[in-house]
Amino acid sequence: MDGFISIDCGVATDYVDENTGIFYQSDTNFIDTGTNNDVSPEYYYSDPVYAQQAYTLRSFPQGTKNCYTLxxxxxxxxxxxxxxxxxxxxxDKKNQTPTFDVYVGVNHWLTVELDGASHLMYPDFIYVPSSDTILVCLINTGSGILFISALELRPLSKSMYPIDSGAQFSSWRYDLGTLSDGEFVRYKEDVYDRLWYIYGTLNYNSVRINTSSDIDVQDSNDGYKLPAQVLRTAVQASGAYNNTLSYPFPGISHRRWYVCFHFAEIAELTQGKKREFIISVNRGDYTSKPITLEYLTPLSICPNRTFESPFHFSIDATMESDLPPILNAFELYMTAIMEIKQTSRISREDWQGDPCSPNKYSWSGLTCSSDYTPRIISL
Incomplete structure (x- = not known):
């Protein structure tokens, strides 16, 4: 837990969470506005992962902008x-859920819109700050009083998610092939406390496979250190007449996507059998080299680029492969600058492509740094 910042907003005293062993602080040292509140007792229902953090909150009846300093x-x-x-x-006994925006520095992160009083929303993203201080700000948009239940920061290895400095993403992580009834996997199974959602939908052309064998995550050369619990399950193409795993994400426009694929061979291959496959993104926009896996050894592949919508990827067996392709888990990240573009009330015809590169064609209304990997520094 080195470097973890875990804030339970609105709580009176610090504590160690009994489910995870994570130390949570009250938010009094991170913000000097707002008031502490308890949710109504009927919403004290049991949650195996985030029960205690959802019992209290800090509300902000005053001011249009209230910021946590990390x-x-x-x-x-x-x-x-x-x-x-x-x-x-x-x-507040009004039974009226508010709507408001959340910014990180000058970047719009998300709009909070809850589906009823019991709905628990817990979005996350990856951020590379250009200063030692990170401001997470709640912005009043005229649709109710601001509030927040908890706020967490987790340091990641610099070798992970090799996107240019300053990049910011909304994220989803999917654990494939599991039959678990749980909602997701997190710390302590994941040393970085990422949330891995159970991807319950089984594609028509795939089957589940699993193993109970040990997967050495900590000592592997794979710096992403996925939970062994996630890697012990996978899906594979049904074989015979089908040797492709296909994942389309239709209906999401004006987004750029970053993707990571995670593998581990969990089937003991018989002598002479070979599993070899190729990753294809957006029907050939990116194509990997042929991939083979070592038994019970993690392998992560993250193309160092983003992709336009509509987003689609497939994993296809090569002609030399004896077995169908597999996939244990994958991650999707959506670039936040496209959120800025979509939510801006100003029409900018030049807001296309990379916002900072080439420098002479950077987007109007933005100021970009002039270093080797230019990034947005003001908006």
């Missing part, structure tokens, strides 16, 4: 996962 010990230019929690829980 100062991670690793400082600037490091990779961080930041996650926030929101449960209204009818704390």
């Amino acid at each position: 100062k991670p010990e690793q400082g600037k230019n490091c990779n961080y996962l930041i996650r926030a929690f929101f449960r209204y829980g009818n704390y």
